[in-house]
Amino acid sequence: MDNNPGRAINVEYLEGDGAVEGDTLIVKLGETDFAFSLKDHSFSKFISSTQITVAVMANDTDYTAWFNSSVITPEGIKEANNYDATVGDNDISDPDFTVEEQExxxxxxxxxxxxVLDTVSGIHREADQSKSKAAMHLRVGRIQTANAFDKQAANLEQLxxxxxxANKDYIAHGYQVE
Structure with a gap:
């Protein structure tokens, strides 16, 4: 664990031979490098109003690595929120969206x-319960189960x-999801 909050984190993407399955994400923290193969890990991010948290979860082993940014400017948070490598176009009439997704x-x-307020609050409560379950399973040595609950909590926070x-009325009331 690195306790130096000012230490820079750099990331490199190494392409493997052929398909994405051979690709690796290298996280450089000071003089230490961490390698995460894309086929063996799941990735999740959470962007708050001041910070970015990334979780890297091993699919079939016993660990989750968490990386937290330091405080990020509002402009940086806005840029991070606007970036989504998995979505090319926000037009919901895109043929890649199914009718159900458009609905x-x-x-x-x-x-x-x-x-929206009630729903977001309910989702946050469920995320907190997942975090509690992860901690409970971690205390008794059930690492894979704890990792699964950690991943569920991160997904719920992102949801x-x-x-x-996604809701203009929610944003118009001045609420920001953290």
Whole structure:
């Protein structure tokens, strides 16, 4: 564990032979390098109003690595929120979206403030429960189960954030998902 909050983190992407399965993400923390193969790890991110947290979870082994940024400027957070390597176009009429996905997007946009607030709060409560379950399983040595609950908590936090961000009424009330 690195306790130097000012230490720079650099990331490199190494392409393997052929498919993505041979690709590796290298995280450089000071003089230490961590290698995470894409085929053996799952990745999750959470962007708050001031910081970015990334979780790297081993698919079939016993660890999760967490990387937290220091405080990021509002401009940097805005840029991070606008970046999504998995989505090329925000046009929901894109043929890659199914009819069901388009319906979901339109529905999320139509929800009123109170509904989104209650839903986001409920998702945060579930994320907190998943974190508690992860800690409980970690204490008794069930590392894989703890990792699964950690991953679930990170996914729920991201879902709450994206739900709030996708609803103009929620944003208009000045709420920012953290």
């Amino acid at each position: 979901l997007i339109y529905f999320l946009r139509s929800l009123d403030f109170d509904t 709450a954030y994206l739900l709030g961000k």
